[in-house]
Amino acid sequence: MKKEEIVQADKDYFMNVFNDRVPIVVDKGEGVRIYDKDGNEYLDFLAGIAVNALGHSHPKVNEAIKEQVDKVIHCTNIYYIEPQAKLNELLVENSAGDKVFYGNSGAEANEGAIKLARKYFKAQNEDRYEVITTTKSFHGRTLATIAATGQKKYQKPFVPLPEGFKSAPYNDLEALKEAVTDKTAAIMVEPIQGEGGINPATQEYLKGIRELCDEEGILLILDEIQTGLGRTGKLFAYEHYGIEPDIFSLAKALGNGVPVSAFLAKEEVADAFTPGDHGSTFGGNPLACAAAYATLSTILEEDLVEYAAEMGDYFQAKLQDLVEKYDVVDSIRGKGLMIGLEVEFDANEIVSEAFEQGLLINAVSDTTLRFVPPLIVEESDIDEAVAILEEIIAES
Numbered sequence: 001m002k003k004e005e006i007v008q009a010d011k012d013y014f015m016n017v018f019n020d021r022v023p024i025v026v027d028k029g030e031g032v033r034i035y036d037k038d039g040n041e042y043l044d045f046l047a048g049i050a051v052n053a054l055g056h057s058h059p060k061v062n063e064a065i066k067e068q069v070d071k072v073i074h075c076t077n078i079y080y081i082e083p084q085a086k087l088n089e090l091l092v093e094n095s096a097g098d099k100v101f102y103g104n105s106g107a108e109a110n111e112g113a114i115k116l117a118r119k120y121f122k123a124q125n126e127d128r129y130e131v132i133t134t135t136k137s138f139h140g141r142t143l144a145t146i147a148a149t150g151q152k153k154y155q156k157p158f159v160p161l162p163e164g165f166k167s168a169p170y171n172d173l174e175a176l177k178e179a180v181t182d183k184t185a186a187i188m189v190e191p192i193q194g195e196g197g198i199n200p201a202t203q204e205y206l207k208g209i210r211e212l213c214d215e216e217g218i219l220l221i222l223d224e225i226q227t228g229l230g231r232t233g234k235l236f237a238y239e240h241y242g243i244e245p246d247i248f249s250l251a252k253a254l255g256n257g258v259p260v261s262a263f264l265a266k267e268e269v270a271d272a273f274t275p276g277d278h279g280s281t282f283g284g285n286p287l288a289c290a291a292a293y294a295t296l297s298t299i300l301e302e303d304l305v306e307y308a309a310e311m312g313d314y315f316q317a318k319l320q321d322l323v324e325k326y327d328v329v330d331s332i333r334g335k336g337l338m339i340g341l342e343v344e345f346d347a348n349e350i351v352s353e354a355f356e357q358g359l360l361i362n363a364v365s366d367t368t369l370r371f372v373p374p375l376i377v378e379e380s381d382i383d384e385a386v387a388i389l390e391e392i393i394a395e396s
């Protein structure tokens with residue numbers, strides 16, 4: 001198909017929910033580069049929204065996928081699955097979780113986490129079901145996860161939403177304490193808010209939430225869908241804070257692009273689920289687990305978490321130079337390779353201009369640019385991206 005035909009087919013047949021699609025038809029990707037149908041090359045610092053942690057077409061992931069395709073793509077969870085068993089062990093041995101369950105998207109992992117929190121109290125005959133989240137959070141697009149998402153713009157068109165959710169301002173421990181009632185089952189937060197603007201939790205806030213949960217017998221659910229698996233310079237963002245969640249969710253980077261998500265829990269919490277409580281047709285299927293196993297084992301074996309921390313420092317220092325040099329560049333936020341740059345003009349304008357110059361990024365607010373390059377990004381790639389940005393900023 002020609003580019004014009006593809007664009008027209010989208011307009012004719014696809015539901016109109018992405019009206020800001022960037023005018024590029026992606027043809028292939030390799031490492032930190034994407035190529036369009038016309039052969040143009042782009043430096044990909046969005047990585048499919050923090051998904052392609054190992055970059056595009058990583059040989060180890062691609063090999064694992066091809067091998068699995070030739071064996072078996074799918075079989076039901078009624079049977080035992082070797083790639084799933086291997087992934088279970090790898091995830092549990094390297095995280096705060098004792099037990100895992102798989103889904104196909106981030107929202108679905110969060111749904112499972114919320115169901116588990118409710119069941120945990122039901123199993124003890126306690127009438128606690130409420131989940132407290134934070135304003136500006138993002139937890140997904142299903143009905144329950146938009147109820148959890150503390151942003152009215154996602155909720156309003158779809159009321160009534162499932163009951164049992166409320167939100168309190170982020171990084172405000174007192175507000176959270178006031179929101180707790182005898183119905184509170186869980187507090188659910190992102191260690192660094194992603195879609196809400198790259199807002200890291202303060203040390204006091206997350207530590208304080210952990211203490212509050214312990215005092216009140218409330219479960220702590222961490223949404224590590226964007227922050228997890230090395231993105232922030234630790235394998236899981238909670239490691240920055242010296243705390244452990246009772247339940248946490250993963251998705252974006254887990255399959256390096258193959259749809260797979262997971263939620264993990266401490267044994268005592270996970271044991272609340274009994275046969276029939278939860279399930280999924282596709283979740284944890286052989287292909288998805290083979291991709292996730294290859295992704296996570298590569299991240300671990302190639303020390304990409306430490307590498308991401310180093311590249312994050314390098315990138316942040318370069319961006320800090322822009323902050324110091326240009327009045328219109330205000331500040332940077334984030335950890336590791338999850339970075340937000342606060343600017344004093346239309347961030348979407350910069351995104352468009354960067355695209356014209358061959359750099360793919362996006363904006364998470366009118367004034368915040370987001371950078372989430374693959375963890376395998378090199379200093380020379382960062383230099384190239386910063387040079388493009390600086391040229392745009394200098395001219396505006």
Ligand SMILES: *Cc1c(COP(=O)(O)O)cnc(C)c1O
Pocket residue numbers: 104105106107108110138139140141190194195223224225226251252
């Ligand atoms: C992307 C994201 C989700 C939703 O994931 P989907 O796969 O789009 O359902 C949930 N929480 C966070 C923190 C995310 O970044």
